[in-house]
Amino acid sequence: MKYELQTIPVWKAFEAEPECALCLLEQESEQRNVTFFLGNSIMTPEIRVKLNERGFCRRHFHLLLAGEGKLGYSLALGTHLETIEKRLAKMERRIARAGRSAGKAVGSVAEELRRHESDCLMCERIRFNVLNFAYTVAKLYLDEPEFADALRASNGFCLPHLAGVLEMGAEVIPAKRQSEWNALIFEIESRTIGQLRTHLEEFTWQFDYQTDKKTPPHARDAVQRAVERLAGYGPR
Numbered sequence: 001m002k003y004e005l006q007t008i009p010v011w012k013a014f015e016a017e018p019e020c021a022l023c024l025l026e027q028e029s030e031q032r033n034v035t036f037f038l039g040n041s042i043m044t045p046e047i048r049v050k051l052n053e054r055g056f057c058r059r060h061f062h063l064l065l066a067g068e069g070k071l072g073y074s075l076a077l078g079t080h081l082e083t084i085e086k087r088l089a090k091m092e093r094r095i096a097r098a099g100r101s102a103g104k105a106v107g108s109v110a111e112e113l114r115r116h117e118s119d120c121l122m123c124e125r126i127r128f129n130v131l132n133f134a135y136t137v138a139k140l141y142l143d144e145p146e147f148a149d150a151l152r153a154s155n156g157f158c159l160p161h162l163a164g165v166l167e168m169g170a171e172v173i174p175a176k177r178q179s180e181w182n183a184l185i186f187e188i189e190s191r192t193i194g195q196l197r198t199h200l201e202e203f204t205w206q207f208d209y210q211t212d213k214k215t216p217p218h219a220r221d222a223v224q225r226a227v228e229r230l231a232g233y234g235p236r
């Protein structure tokens, strides 16, 4: 697969010092996509054809619903429902034809419905963006010592993004620097998860009337950050 360098947004994301730079970049990509799909592009034939077939996942149907501008969305939903109607009619016929072995046919129809539910045009575009961002992280690490320092000093990555970062490293980092890269990534994770555990403990002080210790300001959002670390960014 051919990736694109996205130097400026990646540098900016690391400078913002978030819990996970890829979460910040993914969230920005998601916001851009919401604007994209609620804008005029939803009307272009190319997007309409794809939308009719595929639609969005649960999260993205709802994010679009919460966004501004409903005309394009209402038209797209209408034609997408038309496709779904035809698809359901075919499913019904398949089950009816199966007669006594309807159970098996229902099983395959249910599987198809579930596949359809997770097939999302927006997820696909965001995934592609995130791959490019992870690629840029690995490339900048190789080419710019200043970025390697920023990476080393960063909070690292949430667990969902860690997997992609490690895989991208295995693909992009030359063999002779692989062990140094992997050691660095795990070192960052272990340092920042250790810090996070300390902050979670400091967070609990405010509920403990037997201690004089006060929750320090840096620990006030520890629960939020722990969840972001474990699960990536969530609904905002």
Ligand SMILES: [Zn+2]
Pocket: 020, 021, 022, 023, 024, 157, 158, 159, 160, 161, 232, 233
């Ligand atoms: Zn993340």
Ligand SMILES: [Zn+2]
Pocket: 056, 057, 058, 059, 060, 120, 121, 122, 123, 124
């Ligand atoms: Zn989606």
